[in-house]
Amino acid sequence: MTQKIRTRIAPSPTGFLHLGTARTALYSWAYARHFGGEFVLRIEDTDVARSTQDSVDQILESMRWLGLEYDEGPIYQMQRLDRYKAVVDQLMAEGKAYYCYSTPEELDAVREAKKARGEKALYDGRWRPAPGKTLPPVPAGVKPVVRFCNPQEGDVTWNDLVKGPITISNREIDDLIIVRTDGIPTYNFAVVVDDWDMQISHVFRGDEHINNTPWQINIFAALGAPLPLFGHCPVILGDDGQKLSKRRGAVSVTAYEEGGYLPEAMLNYLARLGWSHGDEELFTRAQLVEWFDGTHLNKSPAQWDPVKLLWVNAQYIKQADNTRLAGLVAQQLTRQGITLDASVVQTHLPQVCALLKDRCDTTVALATWAAKFYADVTPDAAELAQHVTDAVKPALQALAARLATCTWDKASIAAAIKEVLAEVGLKMPQLAMPVRVLVLGTPQTPSVDAVLELLGREKVLARLGRA
Ligand code: GLU
Numbered sequence: 001m002t003q004k005i006r007t008r009i010a011p012s013p014t015g016f017l018h019l020g021t022a023r024t025a026l027y028s029w030a031y032a033r034h035f036g037g038e039f040v041l042r043i044e045d046t047d048v049a050r051s052t053q054d055s056v057d058q059i060l061e062s063m064r065w066l067g068l069e070y071d072e073g074p075i076y077q078m079q080r081l082d083r084y085k086a087v088v089d090q091l092m093a094e095g096k097a098y099y100c101y102s103t104p105e106e107l108d109a110v111r112e113a114k115k116a117r118g119e120k121a122l123y124d125g126r127w128r129p130a131p132g133k134t135l136p137p138v139p140a141g142v143k144p145v146v147r148f149c150n151p152q153e154g155d156v157t158w159n160d161l162v163k164g165p166i167t168i169s170n171r172e173i174d175d176l177i178i179v180r181t182d183g184i185p186t187y188n189f190a191v192v193v194d195d196w197d198m199q200i201s202h203v204f205r206g207d208e209h210i211n212n213t214p215w216q217i218n219i220f221a222a223l224g225a226p227l228p229l230f231g232h233c234p235v236i237l238g239d240d241g242q243k244l245s246k247r248r249g250a251v252s253v254t255a256y257e258e259g260g261y262l263p264e265a266m267l268n269y270l271a272r273l274g275w276s277h278g279d280e281e282l283f284t285r286a287q288l289v290e291w292f293d294g295t296h297l298n299k300s301p302a303q304w305d306p307v308k309l310l311w312v313n314a315q316y317i318k319q320a321d322n323t324r325l326a327g328l329v330a331q332q333l334t335r336q337g338i339t340l341d342a343s344v345v346q347t348h349l350p351q352v353c354a355l356l357k358d359r360c361d362t363t364v365a366l367a368t369w370a371a372k373f374y375a376d377v378t379p380d381a382a383e384l385a386q387h388v389t390d391a392v393k394p395a396l397q398a399l400a401a402r403l404a405t406c407t408w409d410k411a412s413i414a415a416a417i418k419e420v421l422a423e424v425g426l427k428m429p430q431l432a433m434p435v436r437v438l439v440l441g442t443p444q445t446p447s448v449d450a451v452l453e454l455l456g457r458e459k460v461l462a463r464l465g466r467a
Pocket residue numbers: 009010011012044191204205206209
């Protein structure tokens with residue numbers, strides 16, 4: 001019988017959903033979908049001091065935005081304390097875990113002494129039971145931690161799905177604390193119980209966890225639990241070659257939503273960052289699921305490239321449905337202080353989006369353009385001086401006069417412009433540039449007849465009247 005493919009993402013709610021975690025979530029999701037398996041969301045909230053409901057909400061919202069729908073969850077670790085306790089009791093009963101009463105001061109002293117001798121600062125095993133060993137007397141008033149009896153010899157080896165074979169000697173690692181003095185299990189223990197109980201077959205996560213994996217593998221073995229396969233994805237680097245972090249720009253998924261990126265563009269960019277399918281740069285979700293089989297994951301860190309992300313986003317904006325774009329642009333406009341009637345968002349704004357989306361790489365940029373259609377425009381004095389010269393003003397007045405009465409559609413507006421050009425003997429750009437500056441505040445706009453048509457007669461005449 002082949003095992004069902006089950007993957008999971010297990011963020012800690014101590015902040016927003018980081019791009020690195022989002023990418024791992026994406027790989028886990030795509031892997032499960034590719035093999036017809038299941039994808040689980042688990043919230044690792046055992047760091048009680050730092051976990052917040054606000055972070056949980058942000059993580060859920062980011063997952064929803066990216067369309068990473070999960071089949072189970074969110075499962076909260078803090079709701080599973082009884083289960084962890086039962087497993088700890090079992091390990092204790094089997095002599096595979098023990099109470100350790102060493103105080104932080106004692107542990108520090110051991111660490112310092114080991115460092116001074118040039119040894120790795122591992123726990124000295126003082127409370128580890130062994131045949132014939134007499135343990136120190138239990139000190140009064142000290143709450144113990146529970147430690148796992150890590151094997152003291154041998155190696156831990158696994159064939160990492162991303163990095164290939166990895167071996168770490170048990171001599172390099174010590175008896176891990178699995179339950180803190182407050183009774184709450186540590187990450188490395190809870191993660192094993194969960195991955196076991198949730199029948200996770202494949203664990204994708206960031207490579208900062210590689211050093212945790214040997215402990216986890218040893219705990220799986222001690223529990224007699226089947227071992228999942230592990231794939232550790234390299235970190236994402238910022239453009240300075242350092243790990244992508246808050247100081248180096250936006251690292252939360254939500255920041256990109258607010259910044260005017262489309263979720264499908266983010267998904268495409270994140271997937272490609274650390275994985276490839278030939279030379280394909282743009283692919284749909286369906287293609288990603290079809291192609292993503294866990295191979296072709298990069299072993300080395302990828303560099304976050306904001307320019308490429310903008311390019312990818314621009315491609316998706318070009319293809320996006322105008323009514324959908326209008327909804328997104330309306331949200332951005334609200335952030336800019338411009339609120340539109342629902343009827344405008346449904347009918348007029350989609351046309352504005354259609355006209356302008358080719359020149360925009362985010363919906364924020366598109367909103368900045370769209371704003372010119374709904375809020376007043378103040379042309380730059382230098383642009384006015386350069387384009388709206390005395391020589392062209394009579395032509396602008398003649399145009400305004402025609403536009404006051406012509407039929408209001410693109411063809412009639414184009415005809416009015418041509419008639420004025422013929423009448424005053426100017427070339428198209430000589431009239432079109434000042435018109436653009438007056439009505440939209442910039443000489444670079446899409447075709448002037450289309451702009452005027454969408455802007456509407458009333459606004460066009462008012463803005464031309466400022467010449
Ligand atoms: N809570 C851990 C983290 O956010 C999960 C690591 C794992 O996937 O095992 O890094």
